[in-house]
Amino acid sequence: xxxxxxxxxxxxxxxxxxxxxxxxxxxxxxxxxxxxxxxxxxxxxxxxxxxxxxxxxxxxxxxxxxxxxxxxxxxxxxxxxxxxxxxxxxxxxxxxxxxxxxxxxxxxxxxxxxxxxxxxxxxxxxxxxxxxxxxxxxxxxxxxxxxxxxxxxxxxxxxxxxxxxxxxxxxxxxxxxxxxxxxxxxxxxxxxxxxxxxxxxxxxxxxxxxxxxxxxxxxxxxxxxxxxxxxxxxxxxxxxxxxxxxxxxxxxxxxxxxxxxxxxxxxxxxxxxxxxxxxxxxxxxxxxxx
Numbered sequence: 001x002x003x004x005x006x007x008x009x010x011x012x013x014x015x016x017x018x019x020x021x022x023x024x025x026x027x028x029x030x031x032x033x034x035x036x037x038x039x040x041x042x043x044x045x046x047x048x049x050x051x052x053x054x055x056x057x058x059x060x061x062x063x064x065x066x067x068x069x070x071x072x073x074x075x076x077x078x079x080x081x082x083x084x085x086x087x088x089x090x091x092x093x094x095x096x097x098x099x100x101x102x103x104x105x106x107x108x109x110x111x112x113x114x115x116x117x118x119x120x121x122x123x124x125x126x127x128x129x130x131x132x133x134x135x136x137x138x139x140x141x142x143x144x145x146x147x148x149x150x151x152x153x154x155x156x157x158x159x160x161x162x163x164x165x166x167x168x169x170x171x172x173x174x175x176x177x178x179x180x181x182x183x184x185x186x187x188x189x190x191x192x193x194x195x196x197x198x199x200x201x202x203x204x205x206x207x208x209x210x211x212x213x214x215x216x217x218x219x220x221x222x223x224x225x226x227x228x229x230x231x232x233x234x235x236x237x238x239x240x241x242x243x244x245x246x247x248x249x250x251x252x253x254x255x256x257x258x259x260x261x262x263x264x265x266x267x268x269x270x271x272x273x274x275x276x277x278x279x280x281x282x283x284x285x286x287x288x289x290x
Contacts, residue, residue, distance in 0.1 A: 012228040014181065015202070015242045018189055021177040022202045028170050029199050031163040038156040045149040052142040059135045066124040066131070073117040073124075080110040080117070185231070192238055202240040204247040213237035 009017070087107045094100045178186055193201030196212065203211030205225060210217060215236040217225075225232050226243045233240050244250075 009180070009182075010228075011230055012246065014185065015228065015231065015240070016246055017177055017180050018185070018202045018240065019204075019242055019247050021174055021181070021189070022193075022200065024170050024174040024177065025193070026199065028167060028174070031167045031170070034163060035156060035159050038152055038159070042149065042152050042156055045145055045152060049142060049145050049149060052138055052145060056135060056138050056142065059131050059138065063128055063131050063135070066128045070121050070124045070128075073121050077114050077117045080113045083110045084114075189240065192233075192240065196237070196239065200239060202242055203234075204242045204244045204249055206244070210234040210237060210239065210241065212239040217241070 084107050087103045087110070091100065091103050094103065181189070189201045193199055198212070200212050205211065205217060205222060206214075208217060208219075208222065209215060213234060213236050215234065217234075221232065224230070225241050226245075228243065228246065231240060
């Protein structure tokens, strides 16, 4: 059997299919609502953990650089000390004052280099100590965040496990219904639904008003909606409007005003009877007086 073209559907069939799709999508939204803020919390924790991991790696990299710098400076100190020893030995073999002054200056320069290296080593060790403290705090915070993530993810997985089967069925149903709707109408419906705060793209008329924004609908427009001749949208919120009967919603006829009217008629009749009795009594009294 050939698949029916969505454009061949009547307006009534299109509206009915749209409302069924809306019902399925609303049910999916309800399932997602059961998860509450857990998905966002899990996502935020993932981002925080990723940031902390990057920070820890950066701190470790900085500590490694300081350690390499310390190692380099210690090597320079050893070289400077060897130079000092060599220059001191050469002082014993100087032949004039100029050589003596030159060697003395070299010894002084190398000793200054040793002091500078020791200062840089001290600064680097201080920075290493500070970064180690930062590393410990970051690792402790990472451990707490990972524990929180494990709890939140466990709660989310538990909720999703309870609703997964039903949600998958609803998604399959929604997919089948979407295939029955012409693309242009489906795109418009999804756009309306996306912009609607409650996610309703099609609503039925409730008490002469739009079921989405609750603004009153003129009688003529209500009649057009019941005729199912064309797709009508609310002039206030833009939602597609559907007749309650087509949506499968039973509406009760207003009977209270009729009963009240009957009661008023009965009351009026009683008052007339009382007035007539009163007039008859007055007439009798008048005759008696005559």
